[in-house]
Amino acid sequence: MTETKRITMREAISQALWEEMERDERVFILGEEVGVWGGTYAVTKGFYDHFGPERVKDTPIAEAAIIGAGIGAAMVGQRPVAELMTINFAFAAMDHIVNEAAKLRYMFGGQFKIPLVIRTVGGGGRQLGATHSQTPDAIFAHFPGLKVVSPGTPYDAKGLLKAAIRSDDPILFIEHATMYQVRGEVPVDEDYTVPIGKSTIQRPGSDVTIVTYSKGLELSTKAADQLAREGIEAEIVDLRTLRPLDMEPVITSFKKTNRAVVVEEGWRSFGVGSEIASRIYEEAFDYVDAPIQRVAQKEVPLPYNRTLEQAALPQVEDIVKAVKEVL
Amino acid sequence: MRQVFPQADCEKINGIRNTIGNILSGVIMEIQEHLDLYYQMVLIRRVEERGAELYQAGKIGGFMHLYIGQEAVSTGLVAARKPQDRFITAYRDHGLALNVGIPAEQVMAELLGKSTGISKGKGGSMHMADVEKNFWGGHAIVGAHLPLAAGLALGDQYAKNDSVTVCMFGDGATNIGFFHEAVNLSKVWKLPVLWVCENNQYGMGTAVERASAVSEIRQKAEGYGIPNERVDGMNVLAVKEATAKALDYIRAGNGPYFLEMITYRYRGHSMGDPERYRESDEVKKWQENDPIGIYHARLLTEKIASQEEFDAIDARVAEEVQAAVQFAEESPEPAMEELFADVYVE
Numbered sequence: 001m002t003e004t005k006r007i008t009m010r011e012a013i014s015q016a017l018w019e020e021m022e023r024d025e026r027v028f029i030l031g032e033e034v035g036v037w038g039g040t041y042a043v044t045k046g047f048y049d050h051f052g053p054e055r056v057k058d059t060p061i062a063e064a065a066i067i068g069a070g071i072g073a074a075m076v077g078q079r080p081v082a083e084l085m086t087i088n089f090a091f092a093a094m095d096h097i098v099n100e101a102a103k104l105r106y107m108f109g110g111q112f113k114i115p116l117v118i119r120t121v122g123g124g125g126r127q128l129g130a131t132h133s134q135t136p137d138a139i140f141a142h143f144p145g146l147k148v149v150s151p152g153t154p155y156d157a158k159g160l161l162k163a164a165i166r167s168d169d170p171i172l173f174i175e176h177a178t179m180y181q182v183r184g185e186v187p188v189d190e191d192y193t194v195p196i197g198k199s200t201i202q203r204p205g206s207d208v209t210i211v212t213y214s215k216g217l218e219l220s221t222k223a224a225d226q227l228a229r230e231g232i233e234a235e236i237v238d239l240r241t242l243r244p245l246d247m248e249p250v251i252t253s254f255k256k257t258n259r260a261v262v263v264e265e266g267w268r269s270f271g272v273g274s275e276i277a278s279r280i281y282e283e284a285f286d287y288v289d290a291p292i293q294r295v296a297q298k299e300v301p302l303p304y305n306r307t308l309e310q311a312a313l314p315q316v317e318d319i320v321k322a323v324k325e326v327l
Numbered sequence: 328m329r330q331v332f333p334q335a336d337c338e339k340i341n342g343i344r345n346t347i348g349n350i351l352s353g354v355i356m357e358i359q360e361h362l363d364l365y366y367q368m369v370l371i372r373r374v375e376e377r378g379a380e381l382y383q384a385g386k387i388g389g390f391m392h393l394y395i396g397q398e399a400v401s402t403g404l405v406a407a408r409k410p411q412d413r414f415i416t417a418y419r420d421h422g423l424a425l426n427v428g429i430p431a432e433q434v435m436a437e438l439l440g441k442s443t444g445i446s447k448g449k450g451g452s453m454h455m456a457d458v459e460k461n462f463w464g465g466h467a468i469v470g471a472h473l474p475l476a477a478g479l480a481l482g483d484q485y486a487k488n489d490s491v492t493v494c495m496f497g498d499g500a501t502n503i504g505f506f507h508e509a510v511n512l513s514k515v516w517k518l519p520v521l522w523v524c525e526n527n528q529y530g531m532g533t534a535v536e537r538a539s540a541v542s543e544i545r546q547k548a549e550g551y552g553i554p555n556e557r558v559d560g561m562n563v564l565a566v567k568e569a570t571a572k573a574l575d576y577i578r579a580g581n582g583p584y585f586l587e588m589i590t591y592r593y594r595g596h597s598m599g600d601p602e603r604y605r606e607s608d609e610v611k612k613w614q615e616n617d618p619i620g621i622y623h624a625r626l627l628t629e630k631i632a633s634q635e636e637f638d639a640i641d642a643r644v645a646e647e648v649q650a651a652v653q654f655a656e657e658s659p660e661p662a663m664e665e666l667f668a669d670v671y672v673e
Contacts, residue, residue: 043670065474070671072478074584077414095505097467100475108456108464109447111670142606143672166333168672244671256451 001161001187010180011163011214012154013119014043015080016161019191021051024079026076027165029082030057031066031119038086041121041180064094067118070171071100081166087122087174088134095188101170102145114170117161120151123176123265124313130301133309135266138275140172141242148242149196150174152183152217156240156244159194167196169224176215198247201253205233209253209325211276212263213239216295216314220263223319247279254280258289259326263319293322333552334669354673356564361631364406368398368619368638371422373648376429378421378438378452381652382598387438388528390467392421392454399618400525403566404493411488413461415476416495418453418590419449420465423495424637427460431651441658459652469530472502473509473522480518480583491577493570495523499530501544510583514551515581521573522548524587525560532595533603548585561587561616591616 007015021027021263029035029044035058038045048056052154059066070082071145084090097118100207104112123134141148147169151157157175164171201223202217210220217238224234235253239245254260258278260274280292298312375538382391394401397419404425405414416423424434437444438452445455456464463479466472476494483490493631500506501524513520524544526534536542548555554576558569573584591613595602607649614620626632 012481057516060508060511062508062512064471064505065477068474068505068509069469069478069481069512070660072475072480073482074478075475076479076482076486078482095468096474099470100466104464105672107446107450108453109445110445111456111458112463113672149672182508269518303616 001188004185005188006183007154007186008044008180009036009154009157009175009182009184010041012158012184012239013161013175014166015186016165017044018047019174021047021055021163021275026077026079028078028082028220029081029083030059030063030070030104032059034058034062034083039083041177046202047222052122057153063089067093067096068100070116070118070209071096071104071114074114074170075104075112079115081117081119082119083122084118086132086177087136088263090120090136090140097140097146097172097279098143100145106145110113113168115168116170117164118170118172118174119161120172121175121177122298123308124302125178125180127304127306127309128181129191131276137174137242138266138271141245141272144242145170145194146170148174148213148272150176150242151240152202152212152214152238154182155186156194156238158186159192160196160240163193163196173198174280175216179218181290182218188250192302194240197241197244197246199237199239199241199249201235201249204238205235205257206313207233207257207259208235209240209250209257209260210234210236210263210319211250212236213242213272215265216263219314219316220319226316226320227323232323232327239272244287245275247283250276250280250284256283258287261293261295261319261322261326263295263314265297265314267299268294269299271296290326293325295322331661333504344460348391349531358631360406361626362403362636362640364373364567365619365622365632365637366644367402367426369429369640369644370621371398371402371425372433372619373644374425374651375406375421377648377652378435379594381438382517386656387449387452387493388440389405389453390417390595390597391438393592394419396613397525397560397590398528398620399443399563399566400523400560400588401495401592401621402524403563404495406563406567407570408493409574410461411490412574413463413483413490413492414495415463415472415479415492416465417469417472417497417500418465419497420453420455420469423462424455424457424465427457427462429455429457429460429462431647432654435651435655436658440656440657440660441655442661443654443658447663447665466551469481470503470505471494472496473500473505474512477509477512477518477522480520481514481516484516484518487601489578491518491574492520493523495525497530497664498526498528498531498535498539498544501547502530502538510548510551510553513583513612514553517580519533519577519643520583521570521577522583524585525586525590525591527590529596532600532602534604543587545585545587547636551582553585555585555587556591560590563618563622643660
């Protein structure tokens with residue numbers, strides 16, 4: 001049995017970066033406050049002193065330059081990890097993510113490889129107001145050529161980030177701002193990766209399928225605990241990667257439970273839930289026993305006031321209610 | 328209101344030429360090299376003239392931006408490179424593609440969207456690249472390739488090699504944020520990049536002075552503390568000379584350099600440009616300064632080459648272009664499997 005240790009999401013991500021930088025000299029970090037400051041979420045604390053300024057590069061506040069330079073360095077064989085302080089700032093680099101990173105390989109007939117990881121932080125719940133609290137994951141998952149990964153456990157965060165750094169494709173790696181203290185078992189001294197583009201069952205159950213990822217996993221797990229006390233066994237499928245989307249565990253689970261709730265933190269319209277529900281209807285229509293429910297953020301810019309903010313974000317009770325709706 | 332290009336600017340360019348002096352006699356070059364530069368410029372022009380015809384005939388789709396009039400810039404730049412130096416440019420990329428050595432066949436085939444095109448027919452006019460020849464594209468979003476250029480240079484700086492990235496862009500690109508982010512970063516990190524602004528006087532149909540706070544684009548580099556100069560972009564030797572100096576400066580580890588090439592495009596911004604923004608007299612004035620014409624005349628006057636040699640080159644180019652068109656027209660369409668190929672590596 002592999003020895004494991006209970007560590008935080010922050011430690012898991014930090015370990016993945018550290019180990020990959022030790023393993024491969026081509027890996028370096030660039031971004032705002034990643035070096036001297038140690039990362040605004042303290043993920044790269046200690047990196048600057050250990051790896052030096054050439055491998056932990058503090059950039060100007062210039063998101064297009066951060067991502068553009070990351071793409072260019074990746075094109076000529078380095079393996080940069082470009083950090084966007086939050087996903088809200090990705091809009092300032094949208095052209096480079098969407099028009100360059102996602103398209104250059106295809107558009108030039110396969111001549112380029114872009115082994116770039118864009119690490120960023122999304123999500124609300126910290127009273128940062130509407131511009132700093134978004135969960136726009138679905139927007140990025142819309143573009144062929146880009147991969148979008150968003151882990152829900154420390155084990156997956158570490159394994160997926162290591163896989164992302166070793167991948168030759170551009171990958172947007174989205175962490176959640178309120179999950180850095182989430183703890184989980186992670187193998188000690190084991191160089192493992194988690195495959196990108198594979199969904200997984202995080203909790204087995206037979207009555208209903210909850211499909212979710214990232215922060216939604218934490219909420220759904222709490223909801224499942226509550227439901228279990230009432231004798232309802234929910235099966236939780238964690239997508240982990242939004243593009244390419246692996247529907248197999250979702251469909252398998254749904255064919256067993258015939259009922260599904262999709263939980264995401266982003267807005268409901270045109271969101272992850274819409275995509276998952278459509279695919280279930282397309283691929284398993286004969287197994288549908290109840291309309292699929294979507295739990296998502298209310299359709300407003302996220303307000304500052306704590307009560308209003310929480311009212312807009314999906315809550316455990318919303319998931320419990322949605323599950324009871326489909327049963 | 329119609330914009331008339333001021334006579335003064337043509338004089339300014341002649342002024343630049345005079346200060347550079349008689350470059351032809353000042354630079355020692357093999358006769359063959361002179362003839363090769365002439366050949367490359369003529370090749371670009373003839374390939375594009377045929378391209379324009381094929382476009383009119385409906386054989387080329389999408390947007391097509393011709394380089395005609397600006398041939399001396401990319402030709403002079405490439406003439407000064409070392410093989411390890413990387414090139415990246417915007418969407419007006421046929422000239423550079425030919426200069427770095429992509430065969431005219433593959434350029435023409437890409438224009439026609441054929442499987443034998445340099446980007447397998449999936450990029451088109453604006454997206455040509457050849458990694459083998461250190462040509463990193465043809466990029467269609469104005470200014471967006473400048474951060475990429477900073478990244479190519481960053482990759483080389485990180486690898487501690489002596490490559491320099493040459494990044495070409497138009498005057499219009501210097502008004503977008505990408506330019507400022509990339510140029511600033513290049514100076515902060517002392518990146519080995521040569522910024523080359525091709526000031527062809529218009530960003531689409533908007534004259535430089537109507538769009539840029541400073542009409543001397545090089546002043547923007549000055550603002551970031553980057554050494555810079557204006558160069559007569561109609562004179563291939565002036566371009567080559569200035570580029571060689573700049574590359575030496577960068578390769579010595581001094582950080583970026585900025586060249587503003589004063590040039591002019593004879594054709595519209597792209598095919599189908601009604602050209603309401605300029606008078607035909609203005610185009611004619613610039614054509615008196617034609618990069619191929621003045622070079623040809625000078626090589627003849629200074630008895631470096633004979634008219635027979637030029638005739639031979641012209642004939643060779645005509646043949647090459649004809650062969651390229653035939654190759655492109657006879658090449659197969661991309662296979663349907665190609666539709667899903669190369670979205671990802673894995």
